[in-house]
Amino acid sequence: MYKRYVTQTLIGLCVILAIPAFAEQEAKPQLAYFTLSPDLTTNFHTSGKKLGYIQVRIDVMVANQSDLPVIELHQPLIRDAVIEMLGRQSEDTIKSLAGREELRRSLVDQINDTLLPETGRKVVADLLFTKYLYQ
Numbered sequence: 001m002y003k004r005y006v007t008q009t010l011i012g013l014c015v016i017l018a019i020p021a022f023a024e025q026e027a028k029p030q031l032a033y034f035t036l037s038p039d040l041t042t043n044f045h046t047s048g049k050k051l052g053y054i055q056v057r058i059d060v061m062v063a064n065q066s067d068l069p070v071i072e073l074h075q076p077l078i079r080d081a082v083i084e085m086l087g088r089q090s091e092d093t094i095k096s097l098a099g100r101e102e103l104r105r106s107l108v109d110q111i112n113d114t115l116l117p118e119t120g121r122k123v124v125a126d127l128l129f130t131k132y133l134y135q
Helices: 002-027 065-073 075-087 091-095 097-119
Strands: 032-035 040-044 052-062 124-134
Touching (some): 052 065, 052 075, 065 075
């Protein structure tokens, strides 16, 4: 009889301890990525007479999978904002690692500012350059 009560108590404790773990799993946002396709190609300012070209492939990270259709719907607006910002960059910004990181952060802010009037909230959590070529 003693074993039965100990077993029931242990099972009850396990269930009680497992409930918060399940609640935490449900509360965590499910990150999702959207790849802007095709790659974006534009020119940038150089110090000489030659034009500089940059080609990037961008993955947009959203905090919730339900935001993926929003990103897909507004993809032309996002592409325009990215191309415009890339075209304003200097050669030093494009070619340096610090400049690339600053550009990435600026693009997140720019895309969120562009989408804010359309969606009423900030949708983009982060942005990744999965391809970054310049000449």
